[in-house]
Amino acid sequence: xxxxxxxxxxxxxxxxxxxxxxxxxxxxxxxxxxxxxxxxxxxxxxxxxxxxxxxxxxxxxxxxxxxxxxxxxxxxxxxxxxxxxxxxxxxxxxxxxxxxxxxxxxxxxxxxxxxxxxxxxxxxxxxxxxxxxxxxxxxxxxxxxxxxxxxxxxxxxxxxxxxxxxxxxxxxxxxxxxxxxxxxxxxxxxxxxxxxxxxxxxxxxxxxxxxxxxxxxxxxxxxxxxxxxxxxxxxxxx
Amino acid sequence: xxxxxxxxxxxxxxxxxxxxxxxxxxxxxxxxxxxxxxxxxx
Numbered sequence: 138x139x140x141x142x143x144x145x146x147x148x149x150x151x152x153x154x155x156x157x158x159x160x161x162x163x164x165x166x167x168x169x170x171x172x173x174x175x176x177x178x179x180x181x182x183x184x185x186x187x188x189x190x191x192x193x194x195x196x197x198x199x200x201x202x203x204x205x206x207x208x209x210x211x212x213x214x215x216x217x218x219x220x221x222x223x224x225x226x227x228x229x230x231x232x233x234x235x236x237x238x239x240x241x242x243x244x245x246x247x248x249x250x251x252x253x254x255x256x257x258x259x260x261x262x263x264x265x266x267x268x269x270x271x272x273x274x275x276x277x278x279x280x281x282x283x284x285x286x287x288x289x290x291x292x293x294x295x296x297x298x299x300x301x302x303x304x305x306x307x308x309x310x311x312x313x314x315x316x317x318x319x320x321x322x323x324x325x326x327x328x329x330x331x332x333x334x335x336x337x338x339x340x341x342x343x344x345x346x347x348x349x350x351x352x353x354x355x356x357x358x359x360x361x362x363x364x365x366x367x368x369x370x371x372x373x374x375x
Numbered sequence: 376x377x378x379x380x381x382x383x384x385x386x387x388x389x390x391x392x393x394x395x396x397x398x399x400x401x402x403x404x405x406x407x408x409x410x411x412x413x414x415x416x417x
Contacts, residue, residue, distance in 0.1 A: 156401075159397075159398070159401065162394075163390075163391075163394040166390050166394070167387060167390060167391070167394075170383060170386045170387040170390050171383060171387065173383070173386075174379050174380070174382065174383035174386075175379070175383065188379065354397060354401075355397070358397065358400055358401060358404060361404050361408065362404060365404070365407055365408060365411060368411060369411070
């Protein structure tokens, strides 16, 4: 097969091959589903019998990943701006933002379920809730921007600049704003010794690993599909 | 088991469904990529 220099460069993009680690992801998250209910004990300082705390094993990794994924998109956007001819980097940045949007929606839903069980109201306009709504808007605006520009070169440049700049409000919203205002968010209750016992860590740490592997898997699948679609589009127009 | 077991079962079924769906997409994509590669070689 005759490869162009462009496709050679794209082939060198890092990716994890094989099926083994995907089955491992399945096993780890199945363990988290079981362990979240039957290995970790119920929390102290939570509503009712403390079972509401079990959503932490899903909500916290997903919420943290929704920011980490943004950083992944930022890295690809930065690389794309350094090498504007590499449109595959822009596409990867777009894929990361799509998955980040999905994770952000899931973090909002799981957080709202927790709020309903803990405080009796699914939405309270707490500082953490307000910041995640703005974070969702940041993601949505990016996807709207990508969808609005047809020229791939112009789209790549504008989308990358957006990602580079919007990381400032994203960082502020996730890490700073909820800490400088009064918040219902149980960050302090969660880190009490009783709530950070070994049984709790035995589920939470695998949850972090499992959800990260799930992100990598979803990212690779979507990136492969986008590249395949792009190759077919180029062949059709050639 | 009780209520906790029921919620765990629902969570586990949802995850296994997502997992099977991702595996299906993975296999379909691999097939498409192989077909694409064969197409390029022709």
